Amino acid sequence: MRKVVVIGGSAAGMMAAISAAVYDSNADVTVVSRDLTAYRRPGIPALVAGYISDPAGAGVFAGETLGQYKIRLICPAEVTNINVKTKTVSVQGEGKIQELGFDSAVIATGGYPIIPKIPGSEKKGVYTFTTFEGAQEIVEATREAETAVVVGAGFVALEIAESLMHKGLDVYFNVRSRILRKIVEPDVSEFLSRRFDKSGLKMLIGEAISEVGGAGSVEYVVHKSKKISTKVVIMGTGVKPSVSLAEKCGIALGSSGAIKVDNRMQTSVADIYAAGDCAESPDLGTGRFVYSPVGSIGAMAGRIAGANAAGGNEESKGFLRAQTDEILGMQIFSIGHSTTTAKEVNLAVTVRDLRAPVSGQDDRGAGSFETGKLLTDIDNRIVGAQLVSVYHGSQYAWQLYQAVLRGKDREKFLKEFNSPRRKFTETMLATAGSTISVENVGDDNALRWQNKLCQKQEQ
Amino acid sequence: MDKIIIVDIEKCLACKSCEIACALAHSRSKILSEAAQESPKPQRMMAVEAAGEYGVPIQCRHCESAPCIEICPTGAIHREDEQSPVVVEADLCIGCKLCMLVCPFGVLKIGKEGRAIIKCDMCYERLKEGMVPECVEACPTGAIKLVSLEEVTKSRRKEASEQIVRESGSGKGRQGKAKRVKGGK
Numbered sequence: 001m002r003k004v005v006v007i008g009g010s011a012a013g014m015m016a017a018i019s020a021a022v023y024d025s026n027a028d029v030t031v032v033s034r035d036l037t038a039y040r041r042p043g044i045p046a047l048v049a050g051y052i053s054d055p056a057g058a059g060v061f062a063g064e065t066l067g068q069y070k071i072r073l074i075c076p077a078e079v080t081n082i083n084v085k086t087k088t089v090s091v092q093g094e095g096k097i098q099e100l101g102f103d104s105a106v107i108a109t110g111g112y113p114i115i116p117k118i119p120g121s122e123k124k125g126v127y128t129f130t131t132f133e134g135a136q137e138i139v140e141a142t143r144e145a146e147t148a149v150v151v152g153a154g155f156v157a158l159e160i161a162e163s164l165m166h167k168g169l170d171v172y173f174n175v176r177s178r179i180l181r182k183i184v185e186p187d188v189s190e191f192l193s194r195r196f197d198k199s200g201l202k203m204l205i206g207e208a209i210s211e212v213g214g215a216g217s218v219e220y221v222v223h224k225s226k227k228i229s230t231k232v233v234i235m236g237t238g239v240k241p242s243v244s245l246a247e248k249c250g251i252a253l254g255s256s257g258a259i260k261v262d263n264r265m266q267t268s269v270a271d272i273y274a275a276g277d278c279a280e281s282p283d284l285g286t287g288r289f290v291y292s293p294v295g296s297i298g299a300m301a302g303r304i305a306g307a308n309a310a311g312g313n314e315e316s317k318g319f320l321r322a323q324t325d326e327i328l329g330m331q332i333f334s335i336g337h338s339t340t341t342a343k344e345v346n347l348a349v350t351v352r353d354l355r356a357p358v359s360g361q362d363d364r365g366a367g368s369f370e371t372g373k374l375l376t377d378i379d380n381r382i383v384g385a386q387l388v389s390v391y392h393g394s395q396y397a398w399q400l401y402q403a404v405l406r407g408k409d410r411e412k413f414l415k416e417f418n419s420p421r422r423k424f425t426e427t428m429l430a431t432a433g434s435t436i437s438v439e440n441v442g443d444d445n446a447l448r449w450q451n452k453l454c455q456k457q458e459q
Numbered sequence: 460m461d462k463i464i465i466v467d468i469e470k471c472l473a474c475k476s477c478e479i480a481c482a483l484a485h486s487r488s489k490i491l492s493e494a495a496q497e498s499p500k501p502q503r504m505m506a507v508e509a510a511g512e513y514g515v516p517i518q519c520r521h522c523e524s525a526p527c528i529e530i531c532p533t534g535a536i537h538r539e540d541e542q543s544p545v546v547v548e549a550d551l552c553i554g555c556k557l558c559m560l561v562c563p564f565g566v567l568k569i570g571k572e573g574r575a576i577i578k579c580d581m582c583y584e585r586l587k588e589g590m591v592p593e594c595v596e597a598c599p600t601g602a603i604k605l606v607s608l609e610e611v612t613k614s615r616r617k618e619a620s621e622q623i624v625r626e627s628g629s630g631k632g633r634q635g636k637a638k639r640v641k642g643g644k
Contacts, residue, residue, distance in 0.1 A: 011533075011553040011555075015532070015533055018533075018551075040552070040553055040554035040574050040575065041553075041554065042554035042556075042569065042574040043554065043574040045574075046571065046572070046574050051498075051499050051571045051572060052572055057572055058554075058574055059550075060549075060550060060551070060552065060553055060554075060575070061550060061551070062550050064550070065550045065551065294555070295553050295554070295555040296532045296553070296555035296557050297532075299532035299533050299553055299555065300532045303532065303533075322557055322560055323556070323560075324556050324557075324559055324560040325556065333560060335560070392565045393565075394559060394560060394561070394562050394563070394564075394565040395563055395564070395565060397560045397561065398526055398560065398561040398562065398563050401530075401560060401561050420563045420564075
């Protein structure tokens, strides 16, 4: 019986465990997790907003699911060492230290929050939110507060800011460069900043806050030599891969500082795999390995790592990063490369504005969108797309997703680009209802996974 | 799946009874007076959208080849069997929102509670017991209907053939012929 040990119990780790159990139903799969329960990262803003009071509400991969696949969970526990020669891990937890033998292991230790080096950032009143404990501290701290400063650039930082605004706080949002720098173009960032500012989120842009001041706990921050009084500062400045365990065991790191893997998610050590926010992953367009700490990529990589750990031979040529969120009434979509990520993989891109295929809007704003970008490589193939809309942007987003996934030719794509919603409404007006069939959008891996999962459920 | 929800928008008053019924069906208490007090408020999985001067009740189309199923990295969105609508296994959903990104109809959303994806499940439990979905049940004008695909195509065939006859000439004989065909079924 093959023994698989998964280190880390979040999206990538749990997917690896389930995938291993699906691949080989006789495998003995154990997950060692630091957290009591796995939870959705997007659940943290919900906790801050007060929509949920119990972390269990955002729980994922709960007991029944793990039981169904006969996965053993050891938590809260920490793996202190991986002995790659004897193939054992040392697990500290449940009041003892135990040695677990394995045939293959998956490292999914995730990431930890980056706290920028700002004078005073160690003061009481400065919070991070990658864990539920951190989020609960924020809930406590903001109960009485009137203002808060959120530092960050990504979706989750923006969601937290929006959650705090809903609670009635005056929220300042500080970005050193520009918002969503990694995933959208500069003028899209600027457009969003202007809109958010109009919606009441006070933007502090272009420079990091230079000081977090106060006697003992936070009383003010300084931005561009202007003092802003606040008792709460929330750092959402991204994550760094947690690699200390891997490093200690002699597992190689890539140039990004995350664990180096191959297309099968195997590390430099045979039978040890890595996935999620601790590891690199292949980029779909170029095949190069990059650090892309996104939940969906973690889950996809975990799926492959788990199957291989259970004796399979799955590989990915590359993952397509695609993200969407709705912040203060703006739906934001980013698919594939932006100029920032393209630079990281030495991909030459051309950025052009994308215009809506239909003009005008109905009374809910459906029709044209606010702003869009299309990125193409030197062969005029689409490698990235961005779109901002107020209402029903997904009708365009799925076309853009296909275009990026298949690397469609730009000219050809623009001829096909249309408004399915408009078409749908017209069809509805003309007839009494309709179903619309759509082209397959998933990659082959996803389809295979679906089939496997279905077979498993039938058994 | 051999049954689909269709909408006759000529009959839709945009009264939103379907939205209320949907939210109530997916509330914790299932009792209107209590559901209204719940926090977060019960969420509807379908919506009546304004389109020009019409209201269009729109719910998940449960596409045969569903982009959301294909893109879901964890297999949380799936069909239980061939006759099953597209449903979400919340425990497997990591909240990555890829399905929201690819849905051509924009009918998936993040639930306020727990932030897993929520979507129309066509009231699958009711369907299994031979009942119609709540939105269909609630519609006072019969604008929302649950019909089999065969029924839809049959009525569409009939409409089309009558249209052909209408447009191909106004001769009485021809119309009579069409009537005989209709009566002969």
